[in-house]
Amino acid sequence: MELFLQQIINGLTVGAVYALIALGYTMVYGILELINFAHGEIYMLGAYLGIIVLGFLTVIGLTAMSLPLAIFITIILAGAICAAYGMTMEKVAYKPLRDAPKLAPLISAMGVSIFLQNYVMLTQGATDKVFPNIIPKASVNFLGADVTYIQIFIMASSVILMAGLHFFIMKTKMGKAMRATALDKKMAGLLGINVNSIISMTFMIGSFLAAVAGVMVAMYYGLVNFSIGYLAGMKAFTAAVLGGIGNVPGAMLGGVLLGVLESLGAGYLWPEYKDAFAFIVLVLILIIRPQGLLGARVPDKV
C-alpha cells in the first residue's frame, strides 16, 4: 500500500510537469494546427536557465538572504526569457510559413529543435549540469509515503499555474480573443482581433509554462542535459493527445494521467520499458479514441 501510494505521488509530480509542457503543445495546436516540435527544447532551455539564473542570484547574494524569494525570481526570470525565445522562434521559423504546405513548418520546427540543442551544447557544454544543492531534502509523511518538499512545491505551483491559465483563458478579454482565434482565425481577424499578436502571446504563455516545468525538473532531479528536451517533449505531447489536443483542461488531465500510468507501470510491470509506456498509451489512444479523452470529434472538412 505504501509503495502504491509512493508511486502515485511520484507519478503525480512527474505528471504535473508533463501537464505544464503539454499546455504549450495544445495551445499552439489549438490556434495554428501545428505540432511545435521545438517546444521540448524550450523546456530544456528553461531547465538550464533555472541553474544559470539561480547561480547568478547566489553570486549577488540574494539566495543567502532569502531562498524562497530567490527561487521565485529564478522561475519568473527563466519563464520570461523562455517566453522571449518562444516568441522569437515563432517569428523566425513559423510565421513566414503560415500559408506554406503543411510539412514545411514541421521541418522548420525540427530545424529549430536541432539548432537549440546544439546551441545549448556549445554554450553550456555537453556534460550534465548540476543544480545547486540548496533546497532542503526533508519530506513529510503522508499515510506512510514520503512526500518531499520539492514534490509538494511542484504539485502546488502546477495547480496554481493551471488555475491561473484557466482563469486567463476563460475570464479575460485576451483569453476570449485567444479562444476566438482558435475557432476561426480569419473571422477573428475581421472582428478586430490582432491575430499575429494572439499567436505570439500563445507561444509566450506556452514557453513560460514549459520553462517553469524545466526549472522545477532541474530542482527535482538535480541534473540537466542538453538532450532532455526530446523525451520530455514527446511525453508531454502524448499527454496533450491523451487529453484531446487543442483542449486545455484535457492537457492537464492527460499530463497527470500519463505521469501516474508511467510511474505505476515502471514500478509494478517492466521498469526497463518505462519510456515505452508513453508511446504505447499514445498509439492506443489515437487508434481507439483519436479525439482524446476530453476532445470533441471534429468532422472532416470537405
Add this chain to the structure above:
Amino acid sequence: MMASKYIKTILIALWFGLLAIPFAGFTKAVMIAGAVLAGVVVVNILKSLRNNSTGIRSAGKVDDFINNVMRGRNRYAVIAVTLALLVVFPFVTNRYALDLATQAGIYIVLALGLNIVVGQTGLLVFGYVAFYAVGAYTYAILSTAHGFNFWVVLPIAAFFAGIFGIMLGAPALRLRGDYLAIVTLGFGEITRIVLNNWDSLTGGPNGISGVARPSIGPLVFSSLNHFYYLVLILVIITIIVVSRLNDSRVGRAWIAIREDEVAAEAMGVNTFLFKMLSFGLGAVVAGLAGVFYVAKMGFVSPESFNFFESVIILCMVVLGGMGSIPGVVFGSLALYLMPEALRDFQQFRMLIFGGSLVAVMVFRPQGFIGTRRTGIELSHKEAENL
C-alpha cells in the same frame, strides 16, 4: 523608409544578442549579435536584388533548368553521362569519398521509399526508421544465428518489413494528417525501445556484430568497391521501380488521395487499399535498405534507428521537393553530405544544419525541386485513351 529599415536590422541583431546573454555570456552574445546583423543584411540585399531583376525569380530559373534537363530530349544523354560518371567514380576517388557515396546511396533508397508514402500518397509518417530497423535486424539475426545467405534474406527481410508495415498501417491508416504522423512516431520509438531491451534476440544496446558479408559463390563482397556497386544497383533499381509506379494507375490513385482523399474516394478509388499499398511498399523499400546497411557495416545496434534518423530522412524528402524523384535524390545527397562538408567547423556543423533546415523552409517551402505534377492537365492523347 530606408532609415527605419536599418534601425530594424540593428534592433533584430540586438534582440538576438540579448537572448543569447544568459547562455553564451556577454562577449559571445556580442559576437552572435554581429553574426545575426550580417545575416539579416545579406538576406535584405538578396531580397532587393531579387525584386530589382525584372520579375525573373531565381526559383523559377531552377525549375526551368531542371525541367529542361529532365524532360527534354537531352534526358537520356544526361542519364547516360551520370551513370558513366557513377560507374568510374571508385577509380578516381579515395576510400573516404567512396564510403560517403555508399552510405548516401542507402539514404537515397530510404528517402525514395519514404517519398512513396509522404510525397506521393500524402501520408505523414514519422517512424519510418522502424521499417529500416526491421530489415536490418532480420538480416543480422538470420545471418548470425541461422547462417542465412544475404540473397536469401533479401526477400525475407522485404517480406517482414512489408508485413510489419501493413500491421502498423491497418489500425493507423484510419487516422489522418498529424495524428497518423504521431502514431507512426510512437510505433517507431516502441520498436527502438524493444530492440534495446530484448537482449536474447537483438543483443540489447550492444547490438549484433559479425554479420556475414554477401557472396555469390566464391565471390565475397567485402571491399568498399563491391558495396559501392551493390548499393548503386539498388539505387538504380529503386529509381526505376519508383518512377514506373509513379506513372502507373497505382501512382495516379496515390496522387488522387494526396490531393483530395474524399474526392478520390468519391471517384471510386479504394483509398484504404491504396494507402495500405503505399505504406507496405514504403516499408519494403526501407527493409531492403536496412539489409544493405547491415551487410555494409557488418554490425547493427538500436542507436542507428533513433527518431533523429527518421527526421533526417523526412527532411530529405521534403527539402528536395516532395513527390519529385530528382528532388528527393538531390535532397538526400544534400542533407547527407552537408554535415560531412561542414567537418571543418566541427562542433558547429549540427548548429548550421538546424539553422539551414529553417532557412530553406522559410525561403523555399516547396523544396529545392518541387513536383510539377500538381496542376498538370491530361494531354489530348491521354484523355482519349481513358
